[in-house]
Amino acid sequence: MDIRLESVGYTYSPGTPFAYQALQGISLHIPHGRYIAIIGHTGSGKSTLIQLLNGLLQPTEGTMQIGEFTLPAKKKKGLEKLRQQVGLAFQYPEYQLFEETVRKDVAFGLVNMGLPSEMIPGRVDAALRLVGLDPQEYGEKSPFALSGGQMRRVALAGVLVMNPAVLILDEPTAGLDPAGHHAILEMVARMHQEEKRTTILVTHSMEDAALYADYLYVMNEGRIWMEGTPQQVFRDPDKIRQAGLDLPEITRFIYQFNERIRISGSEVAPLPFDIFDPETLADELARRFPRKGGSRR
Numbered sequence: 001m002d003i004r005l006e007s008v009g010y011t012y013s014p015g016t017p018f019a020y021q022a023l024q025g026i027s028l029h030i031p032h033g034r035y036i037a038i039i040g041h042t043g044s045g046k047s048t049l050i051q052l053l054n055g056l057l058q059p060t061e062g063t064m065q066i067g068e069f070t071l072p073a074k075k076k077k078g079l080e081k082l083r084q085q086v087g088l089a090f091q092y093p094e095y096q097l098f099e100e101t102v103r104k105d106v107a108f109g110l111v112n113m114g115l116p117s118e119m120i121p122g123r124v125d126a127a128l129r130l131v132g133l134d135p136q137e138y139g140e141k142s143p144f145a146l147s148g149g150q151m152r153r154v155a156l157a158g159v160l161v162m163n164p165a166v167l168i169l170d171e172p173t174a175g176l177d178p179a180g181h182h183a184i185l186e187m188v189a190r191m192h193q194e195e196k197r198t199t200i201l202v203t204h205s206m207e208d209a210a211l212y213a214d215y216l217y218v219m220n221e222g223r224i225w226m227e228g229t230p231q232q233v234f235r236d237p238d239k240i241r242q243a244g245l246d247l248p249e250i251t252r253f254i255y256q257f258n259e260r261i262r263i264s265g266s267e268v269a270p271l272p273f274d275i276f277d278p279e280t281l282a283d284e285l286a287r288r289f290p291r292k293g294g295s296r297r
């Protein structure tokens with residue numbers, strides 16, 4: 001499902017004294033199957049943009065084409081269908097859990113869309129497995145008797161059960177500890193690899209954007225400030241900082257390392273800027289500084 005936005009703008013409460021233009025001049029093309037990250041400081045327009053993408057808001061300027069859907073749409077019915085195909089997991093999605101059991105909660109969207117009841121249990125259990133929860137073990141539990149990370153998985157299963165063509169995750173790891181953070185993002189990465197569903201991650205973490213996404217949009221004051229692969233975007237630290245953001249820590253290290261070897265006139269080769277994970281960095285450094293004279297043992 002390709003996504004195209006042409007000069008899209010969005011104004012809250014237009015024509016009133018409270019009118020506020022949150023987005024302007026947004027043009028972008030996301031081909032199907034990409035893993036995108038949207039980054040930007042607080043208030044830069046990320047949430048407004050993703051609410052446009054799933055039809056919760058309609059553009060007040062410009063046009064959008066999301067698969068077969070054209071926006072602004074004249075009929076509400078089309079927007080409901082769009083929302084089924086573009087799944088949006090809000091920040092702290094666990095606050096939206098409300099049913100007595102995990103299975104009932106995950107089934108909610110399917111029941112609502114009128115899917116025949118005999119088709120529901122199979123889809124619900126498959127969605128639970130997809131997020132790493134055993135349906136036998138968790139299906140009949142109360143969602144409120146689960147850990148924060150497990151609740152988030154249940155909420156995500158409730159989005160995935162609709163089998164959306166596009167999955168949007170608004171800060172999916174906010175409030176989780178480092179292990180929970182890593183587990184959720186690894187799970188999303190695995191699902192993306194297996195299912196090639198367009199995935200859009202909204203994040204404040206430059207590290208996560210660089211590690212997981214193959215294309216980034218940097219938002220600043222309601223506009224797209226930069227876009228490109230992580231390597232392209234993080235090659236311009238001044239522009240990143242002008243948007244109130246910083247480089248991933250590994251990229252900062254690489255800049256400093258390359259600067260040191262340049263100043264010292266060392267013959268060590270500079271590090272490439274396409275490294276975003278510690279293991280690859282360690283390998284590159286080990287190659288540049290092999291132990292002399294073999295093992296000491």
Ligand SMILES: Nc1ncnc2c1ncn2[C@@H]1O[C@H](COP(=O)(O)OP(=O)(O)OP(=O)(O)O)[C@@H](O)[C@H]1O
Pocket residue numbers: 012013020021022040041042043044045046047048049
């Ligand atoms: N309902 C609303 N009415 C008026 N202005 C709004 C409304 N919602 C958001 N805004 C304003 O629109 C701008 C963009 O907000 P948005 O929530 O899209 O930013 P964001 O990048 O998602 O921020 P955060 O990282 O804090 O979630 C902000 O200046 C915000 O104050």
